[in-house]
Amino acid sequence: MRICLAKKAGFCMGVKRAVDLVFKTARQRKNRPVFTLGPIIHNPQVLHLLEKQGVKIIEDPEQAPPGSIVVIRAHGVSLEIKNRLTQKKVVVIDATCPRVLKVQQLIKQYYQKGYQPIIVGEREHPEVKGLCSYAQNQAWSVGSEEEIKSLPQAQKVLVVAQTTQNERLFKKIAELIKKRYLEVKVFNTVCNSTHERQEEVRKMAKKVEALVVVGGKMSGNTRRLAQIGSEAGLKTYHIETEDE
Ligand code: SF4
Structure with a gap:
């Protein structure tokens, strides 16, 4: 093999x-x-x-x-x-992580300027909970395109991503948000490491028959890599140890 x-x-x-x-x-x-x-x-x-x-x-x-x-x-x-x-x-x-610190500061800065922060990510993830606190816990979080419809109205909004978010999903959601609000500032805060890994899985998906993602089952990062492999039609295995 x-x-x-x-x-x-x-x-x-x-x-x-x-x-x-x-x-x-x-x-x-x-x-x-x-x-x-x-x-x-x-x-x-x-x-x-x-x-x-x-x-x-x-x-x-x-x-x-x-x-x-x-x-x-x-x-x-x-x-x-x-x-x-x-x-x-x-x-x-x-x-x-310095990259998470940057997103925290971005949210703080724009919230103080009157922007409503929207975080594209998993509401219950500790990173997202931490980010929300930089807008006095008033930031909204969305995890899917469907959720956009139920967001309240706002004058101006800031859109950022959980650093390990699926980048393609983030871009789709950001486009929908742009159509819903008048003034929208979008910062793609998907981390570079995340971006490179996700793109590499997409490229490899065209060349291999199966994908083995080795990483913690609780890790959002590795779970998303496995999800990208499955979406690309690959037989995908998410494992933690050699025995598996
Ligand atoms: S995924 Fe990126 S932002 Fe998150 S800890 Fe790793 S380097 Fe930092």
């Missing part, structure tokens, strides 16, 4: 940076407990390695004892959670 390995296979810059930061923090902890706020990566194998280094996962700032170290993961958190961490008097290591 011939196997083609995608050139862009592997962790994206933001996740690699966050994982490296946790390992570095674990090495330099000086007996302080180290926690990540939620799993640092949707990859059970890496999480297992971190667990061996004594890094624990918490789901709420309340669970972190004062003086401990808490790492914020690559897709960032809401302003409310940041404030709660500050109140808990813990050491915060912010591993929010």
